[in-house]
Amino acid sequence: MAVVSGKSNLIPNHFDATAEPPDPVELRGRYKVSTGTVSNLASDSNTSKYHLVDLPSHVILLPGTFFDVAADGYAQIVIGTYSDTDALVDQTKITENIVTPVANGDANHGKRLWEVLGLAADPGGMIGLWKHAEADAAGAGSMPFAIHYLDN
Numbered sequence: 452m453a454v455v456s457g458k459s460n461l462i463p464n465h466f467d468a469t470a471e472p473p474d475p476v477e478l479r480g481r482y483k484v485s486t487g488t489v490s491n492l493a494s495d496s497n498t499s500k501y502h503l504v505d506l507p508s509h510v511i512l513l514p515g516t517f518f519d520v521a522a523d524g525y526a527q528i529v530i531g532t533y534s535d536t537d538a539l540v541d542q543t544k545i546t547e548n549i550v551t552p553v554a555n556g557d558a559n560h561g562k563r564l565w566e567v568l569g570l571a572a573d574p575g576g577m578i579g580l581w582k583h584a585e586a587d588a589a590g591a592g593s594m595p596f597a598i599h600y601l602d603n
Contacts, residue, residue, distance in 0.1 A: 476510070485504045488594065496584070498583075508575055521549075524588040
């Protein structure tokens with residue numbers, strides 16, 4: 452077996468003048484958290500929308516991001532963008548009380564918000580995250596959430 456000496460994507464190649472420097476968000480991004488709660492009434496109907504937060508498209512979503520759906524008023528938890536209803540989360544409430552769209556080492560680990568949402572390219576600017584109703588509310592409820600991310 453060969454003995455090698457390698458490096459991560461955070462270590463620049465000092466011997467290649469054309470090499471890209473490490474991404475500043477990946478290298479030394481600032482840890483930030485947006486924390487909130489969204490509520491619904493028992494009378495809220497199908498296709499209702501709830502604006503949760505706006506985030507820069509380039510942020511890296513982190514493990515620790517969660518939606519606490521235990522007391523939510525809807526049976527189906529659907530979170531995405533304004534026009535792509537389920538880009539981030541689409542699952543039944545009974546699946547689990549704490550929904551975590553990013554976990555350590557999963558397919559979304561280390562990805563930008565726009566990538567996690569399945570966009571083909573970075574649109575730049577801010578992206579709004581929205582909760583959507585796919586049926587009438589089963590009752591009044593609330594959903595605490597926290598979006599953990601890295602930004603520069």
